[in-house]
Amino acid sequence: MNDKHIDDELTDPLEPWLGYRLRRISAAAMADVGPLLAREGFTASLAAVLLMIEANPGRTQAQIGRALAIKRANIAPMIARLERDELILKESIDGRSFGLIITARGESVTKKLADVFSSHDEDLLGSLSAAERTQLRKLMEKVRHAQSGRSSSV
């Protein structure tokens, strides 16, 4: 159940496909950051939601969800959880929607989460020079914008 055997060196037919490499690198990155966030009682998605609320006070959960490509049906329980823990509160906008505001407690949690993301990103990019980081960021922005033309959730 440990799978830390040393062997193999298989040929990788998926290597030419950047989409798959993206998936693998992203999955490994999330596997790394997951336990760090879990120590704060968060998952990556929930952390993203809280950070997004903190940066955009007064928005509705539907707006936050759209910005993060999280469906209304899926963000609802996250918002409930954040409100239950008194990290955010709801201000009535009209009869059917609420503006989401971060609380003081939410602010302090936000700082911890941001630290986790920052230090993990430093690990992830540790082998890259400043110029390379800029390059990578620029290339990923290009890919992202190409995606947003066609894809449902970017």
Place this chain on the structure above:
Amino acid sequence: MNDKHIDDELTDPLEPWLGYRLRRISAAAMADVGPLLAREGFTASLAAVLLMIEANPGRTQAQIGRALAIKRANIAPMIARLERDELILKESIDGRSFGLIITARGESVTKKLADVFSSHDEDLLGSLSAAERTQLRKLMEKVRHAQSGRSSSV
């Protein structure tokens, strides 16, 4: 239930973190390629397993799994499914393990799956010049190798 409303333009506090951008781009890419693979009766993971077997005949499922960062417990039902559909077959290595071999039918499916990955990759990278693609590939290799030092699953 459609969430195609046009609005917002929120500020994105997650933008500086490459790890998170990676996650979003990867998720959108998989959302794009998923339906194409589904038409062939595959998911991205299952397709990766079959392609890996095709490229590395005679390896055990544990070896294939390690190469793809898929746990033994999770690859077992995939192998069973591929064998049931006669896309692969098992050759006994010793009393406890099998070498996996692709069948003729598996070969023809492999070609279709490779086409799906290739054409999707072309979409994903459509906005990038040849030089930019090379750059991106090189940068991602660097990140990947930095990961494999620390991460559990790369």
Place this chain on the structure above:
DNA sequence: TATTGTTATACTCTATAACTATA
């Protein structure tokens, strides 16, 4: 003792459908 294959199980993330209430 360690590894292989397997089953059971749980959690996260994502997706659709259906519902109420409000714009």
Place this chain on the structure above:
DNA sequence: TATAGTTATAGAGTATAACAATA
């Protein structure tokens, strides 16, 4: 009619634990 919020549910993907059989 369209949108907001909610609940129920299902399918992937990934994780651990435990087991029998074999190295």
